[in-house]
Amino acid sequence: MNLMTRDMFNQRIEYLRKAADLGRSPTPFFVWTLLVVLVIAEGLGFSYLLGSWMAREGSANTHTLLMFAIVLVLCVILVALTHFAGHQYYRTSLLRSCFARYKERGSDEYSVSTVSLNMDQSVDSKDPDFKQTINRVGKHSHDVGSYAGGIIAIIAIAFIAVVSTYMRVKNMESELIRETTGHTVQAQAAASSGNPFDTLVLPTEVQASQQDADSKAQNEALDAVSSEGLAAFAMLGFIFVITQIVGMGAGYKYEFAGRESQKAFNGLGGFSTYEDYLAYFRPLRDMVNGRLKDLQQRIESKSHTKLELRNSFDDYLREQRLKDREDSQINFDPIVADRTPIAATTAQVPPAVPVPVASVAPAAVSVAAQASPALTVADVLAAMQAMNNDTEAEKAYFLSLPDSMRKHPELLSWLKERKAAREAAANQAVVNDLF
Numbered sequence: 319m320n321l322m323t324r325d326m327f328n329q330r331i332e333y334l335r336k337a338a339d340l341g342r343s344p345t346p347f348f349v350w351t352l353l354v355v356l357v358i359a360e361g362l363g364f365s366y367l368l369g370s371w372m373a374r375e376g377s378a379n380t381h382t383l384l385m386f387a388i389v390l391v392l393c394v395i396l397v398a399l400t401h402f403a404g405h406q407y408y409r410t411s412l413l414r415s416c417f418a419r420y421k422e423r424g425s426d427e428y429s430v431s432t433v434s435l436n437m438d439q440s441v442d443s444k445d446p447d448f449k450q451t452i453n454r455v456g457k458h459s460h461d462v463g464s465y466a467g468g469i470i471a472i473i474a475i476a477f478i479a480v481v482s483t484y485m486r487v488k489n490m491e492s493e494l495i496r497e498t499t500g501h502t503v504q505a506q507a508a509a510s511s512g513n514p515f516d517t518l519v520l521p522t523e524v525q526a527s528q529q530d531a532d533s534k535a536q537n538e539a540l541d542a543v544s545s546e547g548l549a550a551f552a553m554l555g556f557i558f559v560i561t562q563i564v565g566m567g568a569g570y571k572y573e574f575a576g577r578e579s580q581k582a583f584n585g586l587g588g589f590s591t592y593e594d595y596l597a598y599f600r601p602l603r604d605m606v607n608g609r610l611k612d613l614q615q616r617i618e619s620k621s622h623t624k625l626e627l628r629n630s631f632d633d634y635l636r637e638q639r640l641k642d643r644e645d646s647q648i649n650f651d652p653i654v655a656d657r658t659p660i661a662a663t664t665a666q667v668p669p670a671v672p673v674p675v676a677s678v679a680p681a682a683v684s685v686a687a688q689a690s691p692a693l694t695v696a697d698v699l700a701a702m703q704a705m706n707n708d709t710e711a712e713k714a715y716f717l718s719l720p721d722s723m724r725k726h727p728e729l730l731s732w733l734k735e736r737k738a739a740r741e742a743a744a745n746q747a748v749v750n751d752l753f
Contacts, residue, residue, distance in 0.1 A: 329591045336450040337454040343572060353564065363486075402467050406464065412575050419454075430457070434577075460753060475559060483554070486547075610630060
């Protein structure tokens with residue numbers, strides 16, 4: 319467990335804000351479930367037709383198996399394609415709106431100054447807001463997005479909708495033809511069934527009139543069924559298109575445009591304020607502290623020597639934070655030592671308010687190192703205090719001193735006291751960040 323400091327939390331919030339992703343989130347599970355169910359429900363009928371044609375001589379079980387296989391393929395392809403198309407449309411719209419504002423401002427050549435999550439997010443605060451967004455969304459200076467995903471999705475959706483409707487219409491026509499043929503065969507069979515009344519010969523006018531009436535009724539019935547089927551197929555095609563539009567809308571609404579926005583969101587744990595973040599982990603910290611205290615008491619009671627175990631889990635977090643700072647070699651607001659002249663080496667050096675580190679030119683070290691033959695401890699202390707806590711410059715200057723001066727008790731004592739003051743102030747800074 320490694321709690322973030324307030325500064326780290328705010329850096330992630332700032333990254334999401336400047337990438338225009340603040341308030342967005344990954345696609346929820348229930349949205350994925352809804353899209354899958356819609357695609358499966360709409361594609362079952364069309365998939366059954368395809369399965370029938372893939373195995374014309376197959377059994378009903380074979381057709382059903384092929385139907386589910388086709389539905390699975392369509393579900394995976396269409397859901398992924400439409401979601402990608404919607405997300406790409408959002409990202410491209412964002413980039414091109416920034417690009418349009420870039421040209422309106424009459425700025426220099428369009429470029430992307432990459433800003434990553436581990437950088438100080440105030441590095442481009444002086445740039446316009448659209449340039450800050452470009453720095454976190456664009457991948458390179460020629461990246462203005464693309465609508466290729468949306469074009470491919472539209473073509474695929476239109477092709478499937480047209481082909482599926484065509485197959486349904488032709489299948490309906492074949493069913494009507496078979497039904498008409500079946501009625502004719504049944505009529506002929508009835509005529510030869512031996513019914514004595516069927517042998518009666520009616521006048522030609524009566525037979526013609528009856529045949530016209532039967533043909534007209536049959537044609538009207540077929541036209542009604544055909545019209546109803548066409549309307550049903552048109553509605554199915556409309557539902558299919560709307561379903562895919564819903565998938566594209568989900569891709570547009572969710573996911574992130576920034577290169578590292580997903581990582582920043584995961585680091586925040588879904589919290590929008592640092593207070594909520596700490597409140598979530600406070601019960602867990604209290605539980606760990608309680609168990610650690612109980613373990614320490616048991617160790618002390620069973621130890622053959624007197625032990626005093628007083629460190630808590632919060633102490634471990636502070637130590638871990640200090641270790642992380644040292645490992646990353648990043649300056650975290652170093653503590654400036656007291657700048658008043660030292661009257662006695664035994665005086666305690668109180669920590670001052672943290673100030674940003676000012677870079678010291680390499681020439682400052684070399685000039686300070688050219689000390690006069692009568693170099694005193696006061697001169698060395700004044701020179702080191704003038705370096706604004708640049709540890710590298712201080713080390714270089716200290717190593718350039720004569721051996722007798724580096725071993726001077728007064729100088730060593732002052733350095734130890736200042737080191738202790740810095741560590742105490744750093745611990746307090748970590749506590750302030752955590753609480």
